[in-house]
Amino acid sequence: xxxxxxxxxxSGFVFAEPxxxxxxxxxxxxxxPRGQAKMDRVPQDGLQRICTxxxxxxxxxxxxxxxxxxxRTIVFPTGSLMGDWKRAEKVAQDGRGxxxxxxxxxxxxGSCYNCHQISPQETSYGTLGPSLLGFGKKRGNGPEMQKxxxxxxxxxxxxxxxxxMPRLGYAGTLTEEQIxxxxxxxxxxxxxxxx
Amino acid sequence: xRRALACAxxxxxxxxxxxxxxxxxxxxxxxAEGSPVELFxxxxxxxxxxxxxxxxxxxxxxxxxxxPGILKGAYAALPRYFKDAGRVMDLETRLxxxxxxxxxxxxxxxxxxxxxxxxxxxxxxxxxxxxxxxxRGAKMAPGASHPKEKESYQLGKALFFHRAGAWDxxxxxxxxxxxxxxxxxxxxxxSAPKFARPLIATWPAYxxxxxxxxxxxxxxxxxxxxxxxxxxxxxxxxxxxxxMFLATTAxxxxxxxxxxxx
Amino acid sequence: xxxxxGLLKAAGALLLAGLLKPFAALAAWNKEAxxxxxxxxAMKSLGSPSAEASGGIVIEAPQIAENGAVVPIEVTSNIPGxxxxxxxxxxxxxxxxxxFDFTEGALPFVKxxxxxxxxxxxxxxxxAGGKHYxxxxxxxxxxxxxxx
Amino acid sequence: MAGxxxxxxxxxxxxxxxxxxxxxxxxxxxxxxxQPHFIQNLEVKVNGKTVIEGQISxxxxxxxxxxxxxxxxxxxxxxxxxxxxxxxxxxxxxxAVA
Numbered sequence: 001x002x003x004x005x006x007x008x009x010x011s012g013f014v015f016a017e018p019x020x021x022x023x024x025x026x027x028x029x030x031x032x033p034r035g036q037a038k039m040d041r042v043p044q045d046g047l048q049r050i051c052t053x054x055x056x057x058x059x060x061x062x063x064x065x066x067x068x069x070x071x072r073t074i075v076f077p078t079g080s081l082m083g084d085w086k087r088a089e090k091v092a093q094d095g096r097g098x099x100x101x102x103x104x105x106x107x108x109x110g111s112c113y114n115c116h117q118i119s120p121q122e123t124s125y126g127t128l129g130p131s132l133l134g135f136g137k138k139r140g141n142g143p144e145m146q147k148x149x150x151x152x153x154x155x156x157x158x159x160x161x162x163x164x165m166p167r168l169g170y171a172g173t174l175t176e177e178q179i180x181x182x183x184x185x186x187x188x189x190x191x192x193x194x195x
Numbered sequence: 196x197r198r199a200l201a202c203a204x205x206x207x208x209x210x211x212x213x214x215x216x217x218x219x220x221x222x223x224x225x226x227a228e229g230s231p232v233e234l235f236x237x238x239x240x241x242x243x244x245x246x247x248x249x250x251x252x253x254x255x256x257x258x259x260x261x262x263p264g265i266l267k268g269a270y271a272a273l274p275r276y277f278k279d280a281g282r283v284m285d286l287e288t289r290l291x292x293x294x295x296x297x298x299x300x301x302x303x304x305x306x307x308x309x310x311x312x313x314x315x316x317x318x319x320x321x322x323x324x325x326x327x328x329x330x331r332g333a334k335m336a337p338g339a340s341h342p343k344e345k346e347s348y349q350l351g352k353a354l355f356f357h358r359a360g361a362w363d364x365x366x367x368x369x370x371x372x373x374x375x376x377x378x379x380x381x382x383x384x385x386s387a388p389k390f391a392r393p394l395i396a397t398w399p400a401y402x403x404x405x406x407x408x409x410x411x412x413x414x415x416x417x418x419x420x421x422x423x424x425x426x427x428x429x430x431x432x433x434x435x436x437x438x439m440f441l442a443t444t445a446x447x448x449x450x451x452x453x454x455x456x457x
Numbered sequence: 458x459x460x461x462x463g464l465l466k467a468a469g470a471l472l473l474a475g476l477l478k479p480f481a482a483l484a485a486w487n488k489e490a491x492x493x494x495x496x497x498x499a500m501k502s503l504g505s506p507s508a509e510a511s512g513g514i515v516i517e518a519p520q521i522a523e524n525g526a527v528v529p530i531e532v533t534s535n536i537p538g539x540x541x542x543x544x545x546x547x548x549x550x551x552x553x554x555x556x557f558d559f560t561e562g563a564l565p566f567v568k569x570x571x572x573x574x575x576x577x578x579x580x581x582x583x584x585a586g587g588k589h590y591x592x593x594x595x596x597x598x599x600x601x602x603x604x605x
Numbered sequence: 606m607a608g609x610x611x612x613x614x615x616x617x618x619x620x621x622x623x624x625x626x627x628x629x630x631x632x633x634x635x636x637x638x639x640q641p642h643f644i645q646n647l648e649v650k651v652n653g654k655t656v657i658e659g660q661i662s663x664x665x666x667x668x669x670x671x672x673x674x675x676x677x678x679x680x681x682x683x684x685x686x687x688x689x690x691x692x693x694x695x696x697x698x699x700x701a702v703a
Contacts, residue, residue, distance in 0.1 A: 016349075017349050017352070017353060018349055018350050018353045019353075020353075020357060022350075022353070023350070023353045023354055023357045024357075024359070026350060026354070026432065026433050026436075027354075027357075027359070027433060029431070029432075029433075030427060030428050030431035030432060030433035030434070031419075031424065031425045031426060031427050031428065031431075031433070032425060032426055032428060033425050033426075034425055034426040037360075037361075037420075037423065037424060037425045037426065038425065039425055041359065041360045041361050041423065041424055041425055042359060042360075042424070042425065043359075044357075044358065044359050047363070048358040048359055048363055051358050051363075052356060052357050052358045052359075052365070055356060093604075094604070095602075095603050095604025095605050096604070096605050098361045098362065098423045099420050099421060099423055099605055100420055100425070100426055101420060101605065102605075109604075111603065111604065113378060113600075113604075114377045114378055114603055114604065115377065123599070124378045124379045124599040124600035124601070125378065126375070126376045126377045126378050127374075127375050127376045128369065128372070128375050128376070128377065128382070157363075164363075164364075164368045164369075166361075166362035166363060166364075166423075167362075167363065171361045171362060171423075172361075173361070173362075218520075218521050219519075219521065219523045221519040221520065221521075222519035222521065222522050222523050222529075223523070225518070225519055225529035225531075226527055226529055226570075228529070229527075229529045229568060229570050229670045229672070230670065231626045231627075231628075231668035231669075231670050233611050233626060234608065234609050234610075234611055234626050234627075234628050234668060237609045237611055238608060238609050238628070241609070314630055314632075316608070377601070377602060377603055378599070378600045378601050378602060378603075378604065379523060379599040379600060379601045380523070380601035380602050403523075403524050403526050403527035403666075404524045404526050404601070404602065405526075406526050406527065406631075406666060406667035406668060407667075420605065421603045421605050457523045457524050457601050457602070483646055483648060483655075483658050484658060484660070486645040486646055486660050486691075487660055491660075491662045526666060526667075527666045528666075531672070546664060549664050550634075550635075551662060551663070551664065553662055554661065554662050554664045554665060555659060555660065555661040555662065555665060556659070556660045556661075557657055557658070557659045557660075558657065558658045558659075559656070559657055560654075560655065560656050560657070561656075561676070562651050562654060562656035562675055562676055563649070563656040563657045563673060563674065563675050563676065564620055564673075564674040564675065564676055566672075566673065566674040567659075567671065567672065567673060568670075568671065568672035569661075569665060569669070569670075569671055570665065570666035570669065570670055571664055571665060571666060572633070572663075572664045572665070572666055573664075
């Protein structure tokens, strides 16, 4: 009896899938800080933990709860959320920012084209996210839509708990001004996205 | 009406996707034909046979799992558990072990330049090319019987799906769904044998974008950089575990490397 | 036979000279042509200011390149008596990539890997019997990876 | 010291196929802040006789690979390829046609 118990514990110890906590411990042991990428990036926050544990499919009620929590992190600026679409193209193109190889404090990009089609003239775009071509033309550009786009870029998890899109404002990668410019890139009727 | 439109959209997208998949076929064939990858195998052979370190010994007696000095099929059978080290090792971890034990070199000195550049290629890169070249045609069969091997696989798998860091990424954030791209680069689903096999069976590889030979540990290191994470320690259990997970997912594939990649 | 032996002897002497002073016997690197910022200027410096379009030049290259750091370009000239082939990438900062001179012992064929900064026409100029011919092919250069 | 070179010369139908690989950074002006480092001259010889002279720029990819075709040829012909770069470094390799 005792032996069977020990065997269970032993085999459980050796073969069970490691928990998210075990993985965090392994990463604390096996990673080191470099540049701006410090070890405080290793421990998971609640959202990362739940998404890892559920393989990005949290139960609906939990997802709703996460989204509400994340919504509260978004700092909406007062006044117009539409910046300058002409400046935004560069931000959308730029894939740098927040990496150990990036200069801390240097302006970061949004890596937008890595995953999305945006302006029609850029044909090297990724497909991890949906195409945003014609976004404003299809969806309108009223205050509610501006608020949605701003919020989505600031913290995508407020709209889809386990989205693969980074929380670009919340993580401190993009500034308020950069996000407003991106809002204009998607919504301004004069932007190449909508022409 | 809306549904009909959506269907039409799907129909239009399907052929475009098929075309996308093949549009780089000519490029990939021509770059592979004109690849300088053999230079790295040659350079690696020289380094393998060159006496170095305090013991002035070459690596020719390094046991990569098939016995001292046996290269044939060795890479395809890695990672695996090594009794003399008491842990699971991948190719680079084992090479480092041999440099320290056979050549008497310090870890610090032997890892001074792990990832090379144009002016200073790395010893690890040359040696990886040379060793991997001896597994051409061998079936990928990483260790799978020792408890530590199973443990390593499980840790690797958990790491693959573990979301963390400034951008909440896991490996699966990019390598988890079919037919996706970053910019124009195809993203194979590395947790699925069908997609992992052709890819893993051609690493390590000459990478044309860096115009440099690149190892698996470099590949993982650069992924974590772009995942906005701190830097993984070279030859750590976590990196070996990820390699174990990938190699096990690709097991049964015929090794066709060292390859040539974008 | 005698002739061939004489030739070999001469070649041997050249080889010796070559050993003493590598590349002394070769045409100097055409600095002006390689420093040209337009293909028109480069062609002028190469002595082929104008060239007529020819189907005798075959450019084999991918239509679309996954990365501009390595773009394989294979050129065959089917124009009889071709003695040189130049490869230019129109939109590179310095368009002239390479120029090869062929003697009777070689076929007018070459395959190289070139760097391309962006989508561009590749222009090939072949010289045969003192006349110049050209052909072009567009190669699209795409962006891959995360851009970090 | 220049890194390794590798060459293969094989008989094809009516010509000899030569493929040569060179280790070289081929560093551009842009990459080096104005100190480019690249091969400028190439020479291909058959049994001591020059058959191809090449001049190349910094726009040839790093670790250059070239394919050439030589007229006719016979097993055992000696093929030599040498290069010279803008810093005066040089290297050569030779092989017999197989």
